[in-house]
Amino acid sequence: MRAYINSIHSINPYVPTEPVRVGPLTAPDPAYADVLSAGELRRTPRLVKMGLYAATHCLTDAGLSQVDAITVGSGLGSFDGFEKFETSLLEHAEETIPPTPFIQSLDNAVAGQLALRLQCYGYNMTYTHRGFSFETALLDGLLLLNEPDSAITNVLVGGLDESTSTYTNLLEQAGHVKAPAQAGPVERSTTSGVQPGEGATFLVLSANRQPGTLATVRAVRTLFNPRTDWEVTQAITDLLQQQQLSPAELDLVLVGQSGDAAADQKLRAADAFLPVTPREYFKNYCGEYHTATAFAVWLGVRRLNETAASASAPTPTTCLIINHYRDVNYSFILLDRD
Amino acid sequence: MINVYVTGIGMISALGPDVATALNTLQQSRSGLGPIHHVTTRLQGRYVAGEVSFSDNELAMLAALPDAELTRTTLLGYLAAREAWQHAGLGPADTARTGLISASTVGGTGHAEHFYQDFLEARVTPAFIDTYDNADSTEFISRRLGIRDLVTTVNTACASSANAIVLGARLIQQGVLDRVVVGGTDALARFTLNGFNSLLLLDPEPCKPFDANRKGINLGEGAAYLVLEAEATARQRKAPLRARLSGYGLTNDAHHQTASSPTGYGLQLAMHQALRRAALPPEAIGYLNAHGTGTANNDLTEGQAIRAVFPDQAPPFSSTKPFTGHALGAAGGIEAVLSVLALNQGLIWPSLNFAEPIPDHGLVPVRTLRTVPNLHHVLSTSAAMGGSCCALLFSQP
Numbered sequence: 001m002r003a004y005i006n007s008i009h010s011i012n013p014y015v016p017t018e019p020v021r022v023g024p025l026t027a028p029d030p031a032y033a034d035v036l037s038a039g040e041l042r043r044t045p046r047l048v049k050m051g052l053y054a055a056t057h058c059l060t061d062a063g064l065s066q067v068d069a070i071t072v073g074s075g076l077g078s079f080d081g082f083e084k085f086e087t088s089l090l091e092h093a094e095e096t097i098p099p100t101p102f103i104q105s106l107d108n109a110v111a112g113q114l115a116l117r118l119q120c121y122g123y124n125m126t127y128t129h130r131g132f133s134f135e136t137a138l139l140d141g142l143l144l145l146n147e148p149d150s151a152i153t154n155v156l157v158g159g160l161d162e163s164t165s166t167y168t169n170l171l172e173q174a175g176h177v178k179a180p181a182q183a184g185p186v187e188r189s190t191t192s193g194v195q196p197g198e199g200a201t202f203l204v205l206s207a208n209r210q211p212g213t214l215a216t217v218r219a220v221r222t223l224f225n226p227r228t229d230w231e232v233t234q235a236i237t238d239l240l241q242q243q244q245l246s247p248a249e250l251d252l253v254l255v256g257q258s259g260d261a262a263a264d265q266k267l268r269a270a271d272a273f274l275p276v277t278p279r280e281y282f283k284n285y286c287g288e289y290h291t292a293t294a295f296a297v298w299l300g301v302r303r304l305n306e307t308a309a310s311a312s313a314p315t316p317t318t319c320l321i322i323n324h325y326r327d328v329n330y331s332f333i334l335l336d337r338d
Numbered sequence: 339m340i341n342v343y344v345t346g347i348g349m350i351s352a353l354g355p356d357v358a359t360a361l362n363t364l365q366q367s368r369s370g371l372g373p374i375h376h377v378t379t380r381l382q383g384r385y386v387a388g389e390v391s392f393s394d395n396e397l398a399m400l401a402a403l404p405d406a407e408l409t410r411t412t413l414l415g416y417l418a419a420r421e422a423w424q425h426a427g428l429g430p431a432d433t434a435r436t437g438l439i440s441a442s443t444v445g446g447t448g449h450a451e452h453f454y455q456d457f458l459e460a461r462v463t464p465a466f467i468d469t470y471d472n473a474d475s476t477e478f479i480s481r482r483l484g485i486r487d488l489v490t491t492v493n494t495a496c497a498s499s500a501n502a503i504v505l506g507a508r509l510i511q512q513g514v515l516d517r518v519v520v521g522g523t524d525a526l527a528r529f530t531l532n533g534f535n536s537l538l539l540l541d542p543e544p545c546k547p548f549d550a551n552r553k554g555i556n557l558g559e560g561a562a563y564l565v566l567e568a569e570a571t572a573r574q575r576k577a578p579l580r581a582r583l584s585g586y587g588l589t590n591d592a593h594h595q596t597a598s599s600p601t602g603y604g605l606q607l608a609m610h611q612a613l614r615r616a617a618l619p620p621e622a623i624g625y626l627n628a629h630g631t632g633t634a635n636n637d638l639t640e641g642q643a644i645r646a647v648f649p650d651q652a653p654p655f656s657s658t659k660p661f662t663g664h665a666l667g668a669a670g671g672i673e674a675v676l677s678v679l680a681l682n683q684g685l686i687w688p689s690l691n692f693a694e695p696i697p698d699h700g701l702v703p704v705r706t707l708r709t710v711p712n713l714h715h716v717l718s719t720s721a722a723m724g725g726s727c728c729a730l731l732f733s734q735p
Contacts, residue, residue, distance in 0.1 A: 001512075070590075076471060077493065082447065082529070086454050089532050094380040102533035103596055103723065107443070107472070107493040112724025115590035121607055124590035124726055125501060129473040129491035136490040143508055148339065149615070167467070170457070174465035224480060224489040328477065 001146050005215045005335075006154075006206045007061035009054045010298035012199035014285040022183040024168050025197040025287035043100070044113075047078050047162040050200035051110035052117070055156060058202040059118075062212075067204065068152040069123035071140045072111040073133030073159045075290020075325075076167070077126075081105025083166050114156065123152070131325025132222050134159030134201075134291040138333070139220045141205040153207050159294025160200035163287075168196050178259055186259035187271075187281045194258045197287015201294035203301075215301045215319075215335045218243055223330040229269035232330055236270055236322065239332050245318065252303055252316035253279040254296045256323030258288045263327040270322055278316065293331060296321045304337040341569040342507045343735060344581040346426025348418040348521075349675045351560030351662045352388030355400060356421055361679060364687055367707050369661050371544050371556055376410075377448070379528040381535060385542050388558025388663020389526055390414060409449040410559075411442055412475040414668075415523030418561035419479045422519060426565035427577060430484055437488030437515045438480045439506045440563075441498030441522030443667035445472040448527035472667075475523050488515055493667065495722035496629075498522050499562070500670025500730055504586045506566050516571040521563030521671035530666065531557055537596070545632030545664075546691040547657035548641065548703050552632045558663020562671035564678070579735035581678045584715070585618070587611025591725040597635050602643025604727035605629075605719060609647045612729040618715060623653040623731075625686045625710070627677050627718040628703075630657020631664055636721065641699035653717070654710075656689035656703045670720040670728060677716040677732045684713050 013025035032041055032049045035056040044052070051072070059065070084101035106112070108126040115124050123144060127136040141155040171177050178193030186195075205217065219242070223235045240247060255271050257264045271279070280303075286295040300319040308315045321333040352370025353360035363370065374382045376389055390397070397413040398404050401420075408416070419438075446469035453463040468474070476491045488509065492502040499522025506520035534540050534555060541554035567577060589611065591604025598605070613620060629640055637657075644652050658676050665672055680686060689703035713734075720728040 075473075079470075082450075082470075085533065086451060086529060087458065089528070090455055090458070094528070094532055094535075097532055097536045099533070099536035102536055105533070106495050106723055108495055108722070108724035108726060109595070111494075112590070112595065112726070115592045115725050116595070119592050121589050121592050121604060123588050124494070124724075125492065125505070125588070126494050126724075127490055128471065128493040129476060129489070130471065132473075132490050140505065143512055143514075146512060147508070170465075170467035173463070174467055222488060222490075224486045225477070226486075 001142050002216055002218050003142055003145050004206045004209050004213045005217060005301055006204045006210055006213050007058050008203040008214060008298050008301050009057040009061060010199060010201040010295060011050050011054050012286050012295050013197055020185050020284050022180050024163055025195060026163055027199050045078060045080055045104045047080065047160065048109050048113055051158060051160050052113060054200040055114055055158060055202040058204055062204040064154060064204060066118055067120060067154045067156040069144050069155045070111050070114050070120060071125045071137040071155060071157050073127045073137035073291055074107060075128065075130050075133045075161050077107025077128050078105050078109060079167050080164050130290050131329025131331065134294040135220055135222050135331045142220065145207045155205045156202060157205050158202040159291035161198055161289045161291045163196050163198035171196055185281060186257040186283050189259040189261050192260050192262060194260050194288035197289045197292065199286050199295045201298045215304050216338050218334040218336055221332045225328050226266065226330060229266040232266045232270045233273045236332060243334060247275050250277050250318050250320050252319040253277055254282050254300055254319065254321045255279055256283055256292060256296065257281055258283055266327065267322060267324050290325060293321060293323050293333060297333060300335045304335065340511050342510050342566050342583045343569060343572045343579045344564050344583060344678055345567050345572050345577040345579060346422045346565035347580060347675045347678055348421025348425055349562040349672060350390055350414050350418045351672055352390060352558055353661055364661065367688055369544060369690055371663055377526050377528055379531055381531050385540055386544055386556050387526055388556060390559055408478065409446040409469050410525035411445055411523050412478045414525055414561040415440060415475040416479050416482060419483065419519055419563045422563040422565050423483055433484045433486065435487055435516040436485050437509060437518040438476060438485045439490055439492065439502040439518060439520045440476040440479060441492040441502040441667045442472040442475055442524055443493050443495055443498055444524045444527050444530055446470045446474050447529045448525045451528050494726040495724050496666055496669055497720040497722035497726035497728045498667040498670065500720040500728035501588060501726065503564065503674055503730055504588045504728065507583050507586060510566060510568045517567045519563050519565055522668045523561035524559055524665055524667040526557055526559040539633050541632060544691055545660055547630035547632045547659055547689055548637045548696060548701060549692050550694040550696050552637055554633050555631050556663045558665040560665045560668050560672055562668055562675045564674055581681050581732045582735050584733040585612035585616030585731035587729040589727045591727055593725060596723050598639035598721055600639060601646060602639040604725060605640060605643040605721055606646050608727040608729040612717060612731040616731045620648045622715050623717050624713040625680055625716045626653045626655035627673050627716065628655050628657045629719045629721045630659055632659060638696055638698055641696055641701045644701060645699050652701055654686050654704045656687055658687050660690035673718045674730055677718045680716050681713055681732055681734060684710050686710055
């Protein structure tokens with residue numbers, strides 16, 4: 001089961017010249033007016049704007065005006081819609097509340113509005129499962145392309161989550177955010193807490209290899225609630241074996257350590273278990289959020305397509321993404337440029 | 339293609355804490371709707387709802403989990419999933435190549451809203467953000483059942499748990515899993531009551547699906563799960579075969595954020611897909627458990643979709659929402675369980691409160707409990723805000 005990434009677009013906080021920053025990482029808002037009318041700009045919540053923008057650019061890059069299916073992952077969905085409607089409900093003592101924020105609080109708003117804009121009557125799914133949200137959307141895309149009776153060629157797959165001030169505030173109160181004084185690269189962290197992040201990434205997953213194909217998705221695996229680091233390394237070993245790869249054949253590893261030292265322990269062990277291939281700790285760039293692996297796929301695709309910096313550092317061809325969310329949701333995504 | 343069988347069902351709803359109680363209540367044609375008791379809301383006394391008749395504490399005692407701090411959504415979900423697991427004859431050693439696909443739209447909102455006023459006023463609150471999301475209930479159930487291989491949560495609004503069933507079936511058909519617990523859970527919450535009230539979609543009286551004078555929805559709550567197994571896995575362990583999931587369709591109506599298209603086009607496509615996958619003609623359907631929410635828009639457009647898919651004659655159909663209320667993310671799961679029960683019992687559940695057909699399509703649902711000795715195929719439909727449409731086809735094993 002493999003498929004091609006024929007285009008990918010991401011809105012994210014990554015600044016290549018400034019890889020490590022302090023405080024919550026936010027994605028600069030692009031010119032949403034490029035893809036939304038004035039009326040849509042006014043009434044569309046930010047998360048949906050991010051999704052529509054990334055998806056629209058992704059389709060343009062792929063030269064597509066239609067897809068056969070849409071699968072989206074979002075850990076939190078529209079928390080902003082919840083906040084607005086709940087606040088309004090309390091302010092108005094449950095009398096005559098405007099319904100718009102309630103409609104906007106629906107987690108399937110992004111996939112639904114994409115279907116509406118594209119007039120796409122096909123398969124349409126939204127997953128809201130913490131660190132498995134994007135992974136399930138990607139896995140579902142692979143399943144759709146692989147179905148025996150399938151007439152599906154192109155699936156629009158997305159992962160997105162938004163950081164709002166209220167959500168960040170709640171994360172802080174719950175003890176999940178790293179103190180600014182302890183900020184630093186996630187891989188050297190010895191303290192608790194994470195740097196919250198956000199982003200929206202969409203890709204066209206296709207059964208067809210094209211001249212413009214950017215990468216191949218070879219496998220997606222999830223592992224729920226492993227008890228030991230051995231289970232995590234074993235999952236990686238199994239994945240590589242199934243793909244007939246030796247660990248030495250990996251030439252890029254993107255590691256999703258979060259900066260919460262205790263929660264990172266198993267992934268650190270997995271990181272140490274893999275040979276000394278080049279690696280990057282992607283949450284330094286995008287922060288920690290439920291669908292950070294969607295950003296990691298974007299980063300991996302970018303690295304697989306960069307011009308080699310030098311003969312001693314050739315462009316990688318096989319990239320493994322290993323991630324965890326709060327030491328519960330472990331995932332592994334294998335990409336290559338064949 | 340690998341055949342997918344239903345080997346266990348579990349459900350908690352306004353009809354009772356388990357499937358046996360629900361069956362008994364249905365056989366007496368007794369609705370589970372009533373006044374709201376357990377949700378702190380100013381709408382208490384103004385609307386009827388399909389509440390599960392136990393307090394959170396009573397649910398915790400039923401689940402034998404008095405020490406855990408669990409949201410109502412999680413308690414409901416765990417009780418129904420445990421029943422399905424046991425009904426399938428499964429135990430702690432049956433977790434290999436097994437997944438859990440659960441759905442929720444409300445998640446821990448009902449818990450979060452207890453503390454939101456305090457949070458706004460900068461008072462100390464529990465970390466409600468950690469249980470606010472839809473995955474919280476899924477992860478608790480997975481841990482309790484020991485399921486590790488594939489765990490995820492669907493939220494496609496009112497089609498959520500029907501869509502979870504579709505993903506589970508596909509994972510088995512493609513050989514990713516041998517067994518999967520599928521369904522959904524949602525607790526009634528002040529948030530959703532006010533949401534549907536703000537959209538002017540709530541009927542203060544018991545709802546009247548497919549009636550010309552229908553006034554809207556009664557919200558409900560609950561959880562329902564099915565155990566799906568690959569044929570070889572089920573036969574090898576001599577599992578009870580309750581039904582076969584013979585077809586499904588999953589589409590989007592692509593018409594409007596909150597309203598269905600005039601012809602129910604997305605729902606038509608979903609029903610056609612389900613029939614095609616099952617290789618059945620429309621006339622093979624012996625009972626259609628319709629979405630039938632009781633809103634002006636749904637029952638008009640769903641009726642048109644039924645007319646289009648069944649041009650010669652609509653199958654016997656009903657909406658069971660006057661029994662259970664509309665349990666949102668759990669609705670598709672509840673109705674899937676009721677569809678399997680209909681097959682197993684040879685019974686068609688009546689559409690309560692119906693008096694006069696909608697002039698545009700003139701469809702008349704089954705109005706009293708009907709015994710059908712040869713019920714072979716049951717179709718269940720779901721439709722949702724955001725355009726999600728789903729059809730599930732259950733057949734005799």
